[in-house]
Amino acid sequence: MLTPSSPERLPGVAVTSFLLVAAIVTGGVLGHFLPDTGQWLGERVDHTLLALVGLLFFGVRFGALVQAAGHLRFLVIALLANFLLVPLIGYSVASLFLSAHPLFMVGLVIYFMSPCTDWFLGFTRLAGGNVALGTALIPINMVVQLLLYPLYLQWFTHQTVQVEAGTLGDTLLHWFLVPLVVAVVLHQAGRWLLGQARFERVLHWADQATPWVIALLVLEIFSANIPVILEHRSVFAWVLLAVFVFFVLTFLLGEGISRLFRLRYPEHALLTMTIAARNAPLMLAVTMAALPDQPLVYAALVIGMLVEFPHLTALRRLLLAASRRFPPSGTPSTPAESGLPNSPAAIASPPSLGHK
Template sequence: MLSRITERPTALFLSAIGTGSLMGAVIPATTPAADALTDPLIVILVTQIFFTLRLPPLLSPALTTLKNPGSTPVVLAALLMNFVAIPVITVAVTSLVLPPGPLQLGVFLYCLFPCTDWFLGFTRAADGDTAVGGLLIPLQMAAQVLLYPVWLGVLPELTGATEVGTTGASTIYGSPEVTSTLAFYVLIPACAGIGLQVLSRRSRMARWARDTADDLVPVTLAAIIMCLFTGNVSSLLVRPADTLLILVTVFIFFVAAYLLGEGTARALGLPYPEKSLLVITTSARNAPLMIALTSAFLPEHPEVTAVLAVGMLVEFPHLCTVTHLLRRQCRSLPATVSHTR
């Protein structure tokens, strides 16, 4: 029964979007509960994914990449796209669509950095390569934490939001907010997932536990989507004109990022699992980390943080669509093509 439900993750995700939107709009009292559940569900998702990953690639990612040169192109392509090409696209799109000010700054921060947790859930749903995706997590996390204060220093001038004060890089690098956020969203659940996998290796039910956890990934992801929509859909109704501008800008950004990912994957001749990973990692953005950091370092400008929350409401329908398109491509491939999870 469970496997039949998770065979169609796109329908599951779209149902979560519809249910969450309806609950947030019609029953606003559910918003606090949804907000409280979101973070624990993200932790559960990351734990599940690391529990089901193959340990050798995860425990020795550098050696594995050297032994398997096929994973090197997708890793390099993902880093170059997420930290070079995507910022260029972001500058172009936000400058063309949004007026200078905090609104543009918020969309800029939202689009800049790649997701380091739930993108693996969508990669898994699209039959992409989650083993190489696990390697991308520490690389992309380190890069964005190092680059966040750099961007925060230049973005107010670049976006015209000169009234937004910034914090020095040294303060951000050494802040407890950064450390606690990274530990909560990535380090602790990753260690928990790996630890559970090691402990369960000798159990007779180890295979069943891994398969069940793997099947439950789309369910957990759908629960996160529902909670995010329940908790944030009301923000769409506060300033409809600004919301519409944000939605249009983020939509254009996602279309451009998707086309870039597809084009790069084809140019490099990546096999389907790596192509799926590349397309999804360039589509998923790291809104939770950006919300945490922006709330901590720009507390006097909640409108910038609100923009990040609105951006997430476009991201999930987009990721559902991308997952559906990739799965269609996967089904059209010869049966001999293997998919690495």
């Protein structure tokens, strides 16, 4: 999603939500009343996709992986939850509610199976979670989900969409792995040439631009495909219900895992956020490249992205209310059990919601 170098650089929840809604409405109106304009916008999707992928990858801090060495226990827990348990829950929910609408089901499965690599960190900070460790999760989640994407697509959607493994691998290589390498090189070169302070400003501008690029991509999708999408508008209620049930189940999963492994509150909050937030922007880009001309699949991803913002806001309030039953963050009850050192800097007082 908006891949931050720090949570303070994320744009506001209300602004991003407004941009997405405005993009859907504007794209739908243009596609319906000015179909030629809608088609022209649809033909620009590839350029917008490339810009979005570049922005998402450019902001990743792979240097944060150094912090992961001392937190292997938590990282294993988070990886198993994000890439084994959550995809199984997501596939079950999508199959339950949308088996009669296979393309929407595919879109939801893709949305459910990929953990967020951006705005979950801002909400983790707002909930008083371990932001330092969350920063280390970002590059891990991004690389693992890109590598697993072909496998998930084959396992969970093989009866609905047919994709040759070689074609999918080639798409990921040229559209994502190569841009990832280029973006990382540019990131490191920019940090070295500009210095930390000036480069942080560049990252800030990139983060501020990302929601606008996502909105442009959504506008292009809806403007070029609004007739097909409107034909299936009655399915949207089922998509919303499925997303709601998924979020409830992932919250319960986070609670159960945290109790089972007796995580301290900062790690509990981080785990809850990382298994709740999904990587809709990156998955939208990947899916549009891997599965061209599937607007119903894309629409399901966009709907999930819209619901996610209010969900994470509510989740933050639930976590803060539940934090009272945890020991003070400075004195974990059983350090040996937690496997994680205290990190007071990572659980600083939450800022206002002006930035995530």
